[in-house]
Amino acid sequence: MSATSVLYDAPGKAAKRRNVIYTVVFLVLFALAAWWILSVMADKNQLAAEKWSPFVKDSKVWTTYLLPGLGETLKAAALAIVIALPLGALLGIGRLSDHAWVRVPVGAVVEFFRAIPVLMMMIFASALYVQFSNVSSDLRPLYAVVTGLVLYNSSVIAEVVRAGILTLPRGQTDAAKAIGMRKGQTMGYVLLPQAVTAMLPALVSQLVVIVKDTALGGAVLGFADLLSQKDTIPANYGANTIATIVVLALIYIALNFALTSFAGWLEKRLRGSKKSTGAVLGADDADQANAPGAPANASGV
């Protein structure tokens, strides 16, 4: 805030008047837009009380649809993160290997899975399970979603881990060598523990990406997650599509906003403390790692 508020002086008389005018103009435009949308909604009978009241009056809409859906979403996200974290750490360390025969293939795998849309991997995984496994058809959507998420996110996490290790000063490795540690010990006792602290905020904000991506399964693969309730609730409560979508959005926003805020709080706290010698990878660095070809080391190196 301090850096941007320097763009303008403390408002004087004329500026204050102008700001009031902008505020009023914006309010009028905003009110017009809101009124227009509400009147269209009223036209299509989407504002009627019975379309919205089930969400506050009928507990069944929560116990039968919303909460089980949220449960499936969280289950898929939790499974994906639990599998992707160690896998991503391994891939990230593999990419830093001294041996080209480890480094190059791992790099190719990471770049490949970052370049492919996660939806395609889910569709592919779903077809794989149909052909080459006997996973029951009720479980298949969950398996496909988790597989797609793991393939994609482990390669993103690999980049975050690599960036985290690269932000550490060279002296850490040198010191470890000087006291006679082997490469594995250097990584396990010296580099990784510090890197993990540095990349915590980036990892937490990657969780938001995972939670959002589970919704793909609900829309395309028939996964019974929170988003798929967009069909079941309007079917049972009288075509209240808009009310349902608004409620679903509010649940996702509340969940992800909590995670985003937590990542921001963590970043601030870690930057303040002196526990790690390297730079802290912020929430934005996870966004960087989501794009193929781009190194996720915006800060630090």
Added chain:
Amino acid sequence: MFDFLDSGQYDLLGAFWVTVQLTLYSAVGSLIWGTLLAGMRVSPVPLLRTFGTGYVNVVRNTPLTLVLVGCSLGLGQTLQFTLGGQDFKSIGFRLAVLGLVAYTSTFVCESIRSGINTVPVGQAEAARALGLSFRQVLTLIILPQAFRSVVAPLANVLIALTKNTTVAAAIGVAEASALMKKMIENESSALFAVFAVFAFGFIVLTLPTGLLLGWVSKRVAVKR
């Protein structure tokens, strides 16, 4: 192995062309709306700042799938917004672009805002000392420098957008991933070949973008 491509049954290039079109229209739209949002977020008017912050926080925490489904089911089918489209296909495409713009612009806004933060405070102070107004400071001094420093983050947003266009399959737009789903169902014997073709298509779309814009970002970066 790849003989399903010659059968003439599938319009592979057509599907990827839809992907490219979705990407380009949404990229232009989100660049404009994202810049406006960034302008609001740093403006001296508190209400505009609140609106910008609120919009970004709400939209970037919503799954893109839900945004697109909201555009299609909510705006399209329930409220009958057609955005000037005539048939089912063009209405779906336009709604998808609307959803992608609404979502991607939040990431554009955050990139530009971080670019504004890289401009040294002294630049803005000097500009103000010359008597430039907020709009002049922003458009003549700050944004030109900010844009040059955010080419790389914007390239990442563009690549993410290219990949995100596949989500439009959820609302029935016939782009690459929708065709892939169809082909996997029909050509189940060539599962790996189908996946390889589409994976290759996306690598062709995303990797050059990253490399080219990475080079551009080094060229135009303000040396400080």
